[in-house]
Amino acid sequence: MNVMTSFRTEKDSLGSKKIPASMYYGIQTQRAIENFSITDIPLSIDPEMVISLAMVKKACALTNRDLNCLSEAKAEAIGQACDEIIAGKHHEHFAVDVIQGGAGTSANMNANEVIANRALEIMGHKKGEYVYLHPNNDVNCSQSTNDVYPTALRLALFQKAKVLIAAINQLKQSFSRKSDEFKDIYKIGRTQLQDAVPMTLGMEFGAFATAIAEDAHQLDHTANLLLDINLGATAIGTGINTPAGYCNRAIHHLSEVSQLPVRLAENLVEATWDTGDFVQLSGTLKRFATKISKICNDLRLLSSGPLCGLGEINLPKMQPGSSIMPGKVNPVIPEVMNQIAYDVIGKDVTVAMASESGQLQLNAFEPVIANCLFLSLAMLTRGSDILRNRCIDGITANPKKCNELLQSSVGIVTALNPILGYETTSALAQQAITEGRSIKSLLMEQNILPADIIDDLLQKTITAQTANP
Incomplete structure (x- = not known):
C-alpha cells in the first residue's frame, strides 16, 4: 500500500484496525481481506453478485421502513447507496476473497459496510461515523447472512444462467444453419469409429443443434428453481429478529427492485440449509459441458487431416499450429471448448462435495459453490460465443471427400x-x-x-x- 495512504480507525468486538480512508468497506471487511488471501480474486469479479447484494439490501431497507424498524431518512440513504451499486458504482470496494470461511458472512458484511459508509456520506456524515447509521443495526436490520447471501446468490446465478441460455440458443442456430447448408451432402456415418450407414452431413449437424437445444431447455427449467428464496428466514429459518409480516413484504420489494418473479420458499428452515438447486444447476452445466465437448471431439475428427485424415469438413484457420511444422493449423477452438468442459465437470464434483458437507441448519460452504457456478457459467457462455463466432459459422464442407469415403x-x-x-x-x-x-x-x-x-x-x-x- 502506498505510504502516503491515509487511514481511519474502526473498532469491533475484537479490537481496532486501520482502514484506508478512501475505502467504503470497514473493519470486518478488512479482517476478511487479511484472513482469506486465498485466490486473490475479489467479490467484485462477479458484478451480478454485487448488484444482487445491493438489491437485497434495498428491498430489506424498504421493508424495515414500512414496518417502522428503520427511519425514512436512513432507508432513503441506504436505498440511494444501493441504487448507485446497482448502477455499477463502488464495485471496487467489494474486496473480500471469493473463497472465504463463515458461510458468506464476510461478503454480507462487505456489502453492509460499503452501503453504510456511502449512505453516511449521502446523509452528510463521514465514513465510519456509525453512530448515525450502522452496518449491522441499520443496513443489516431484520437480516442474517444466512438469508441475504443465498438470496443474492440465487438472483445472480439466475441472471448469469439466462445469459448462457441465450448463448446456447445462438450456438444452436449456427448448427441449424449449417445443417441446412449441408443437407444435400451425402457421407458415411460411423459407429465405434467404424463405417456404419449412409447419412448426410446436414443430418450430423442437425443432431448437434438438437442436442444443445435440449440443454438450453433444461437450463431454463433449472434456473427458474433459483427464484425460490429464503429472505426473512434470518439465522436458521425461524425468522428471529424480524417483525410480523416481514417475509411477504420483503419478497414484494425484492421483486420490484430486481424485476424478477421471486417467490418465498415453502419451508424456510429447509431453504436455509438446502443447496439442492445449486447441485441441479451444476449438474445441468455438466450435462451441457459433456455434450458440447463430445461435439467438439466430432468436429476435430471430421476435420482431421487435411490430407491424411477424414477431411470431410474444414474448420476456420485461426492461427499457425506449430513452432516447428510449417503450414500446420490446429483445431484450437474446439480444443479450448474441450478444456472448458473438463473444468466445468471438475467443478461439479466440488459443488456436490460442498453441498453434501452442509451440517444441521446451515451449509457453511456456499462461497465455494458460488465460485464454481459463477466460473462455470462464465466460461461456458464465453466458450459458446467463441465456438460459434470463430468456428461453427465458418465451417465449410468437402463434398468430394465425403462422396469418395461414402463410395469406398x-x-x-x-x-x-x-x-x-x-x-x-x-x-x-x-x-x-x-x-x-x-x-x-x-x-x-x-x-x-x-x-x-x-x-x-x-x-x-x-x-x-x-x-x-
Whole structure:
C-alpha cells in the first residue's frame, strides 16, 4: 500500500484496525481481506453478485421502513447507496476473497459496510461515523447472512444462467444453419469409429443443434428453481429478529427492485440449509459441458487431416499450429471448448462435495459453490460465443471427400439388405474389404445392380430416414 495512504480507525468486538480512508468497506471487511488471501480474486469479479447484494439490501431497507424498524431518512440513504451499486458504482470496494470461511458472512458484511459508509456520506456524515447509521443495526436490520447471501446468490446465478441460455440458443442456430447448408451432402456415418450407414452431413449437424437445444431447455427449467428464496428466514429459518409480516413484504420489494418473479420458499428452515438447486444447476452445466465437448471431439475428427485424415469438413484457420511444422493449423477452438468442459465437470464434483458437507441448519460452504457456478457459467457462455463466432459459422464442407469415403465404404451395403438379403450383402462386404474394392464396383461387375439404381436406392434410403424417423 502506498505510504502516503491515509487511514481511519474502526473498532469491533475484537479490537481496532486501520482502514484506508478512501475505502467504503470497514473493519470486518478488512479482517476478511487479511484472513482469506486465498485466490486473490475479489467479490467484485462477479458484478451480478454485487448488484444482487445491493438489491437485497434495498428491498430489506424498504421493508424495515414500512414496518417502522428503520427511519425514512436512513432507508432513503441506504436505498440511494444501493441504487448507485446497482448502477455499477463502488464495485471496487467489494474486496473480500471469493473463497472465504463463515458461510458468506464476510461478503454480507462487505456489502453492509460499503452501503453504510456511502449512505453516511449521502446523509452528510463521514465514513465510519456509525453512530448515525450502522452496518449491522441499520443496513443489516431484520437480516442474517444466512438469508441475504443465498438470496443474492440465487438472483445472480439466475441472471448469469439466462445469459448462457441465450448463448446456447445462438450456438444452436449456427448448427441449424449449417445443417441446412449441408443437407444435400451425402457421407458415411460411423459407429465405434467404424463405417456404419449412409447419412448426410446436414443430418450430423442437425443432431448437434438438437442436442444443445435440449440443454438450453433444461437450463431454463433449472434456473427458474433459483427464484425460490429464503429472505426473512434470518439465522436458521425461524425468522428471529424480524417483525410480523416481514417475509411477504420483503419478497414484494425484492421483486420490484430486481424485476424478477421471486417467490418465498415453502419451508424456510429447509431453504436455509438446502443447496439442492445449486447441485441441479451444476449438474445441468455438466450435462451441457459433456455434450458440447463430445461435439467438439466430432468436429476435430471430421476435420482431421487435411490430407491424411477424414477431411470431410474444414474448420476456420485461426492461427499457425506449430513452432516447428510449417503450414500446420490446429483445431484450437474446439480444443479450448474441450478444456472448458473438463473444468466445468471438475467443478461439479466440488459443488456436490460442498453441498453434501452442509451440517444441521446451515451449509457453511456456499462461497465455494458460488465460485464454481459463477466460473462455470462464465466460461461456458464465453466458450459458446467463441465456438460459434470463430468456428461453427465458418465451417465449410468437402463434398468430394465425403462422396469418395461414402463410395469406398462397405457401409452402404446395409442399404441393400431389404433387396439382396443379409447373406448376400455380408459376402459383398467381406469381398470389398479383402480386395480393397468398392461395393458399387462389385455390384456392377457381378451384374447385381446397375450404377443408377444403386445411387437412387442410396438417396431414397437416406430420404426415408429423414422423413420417417
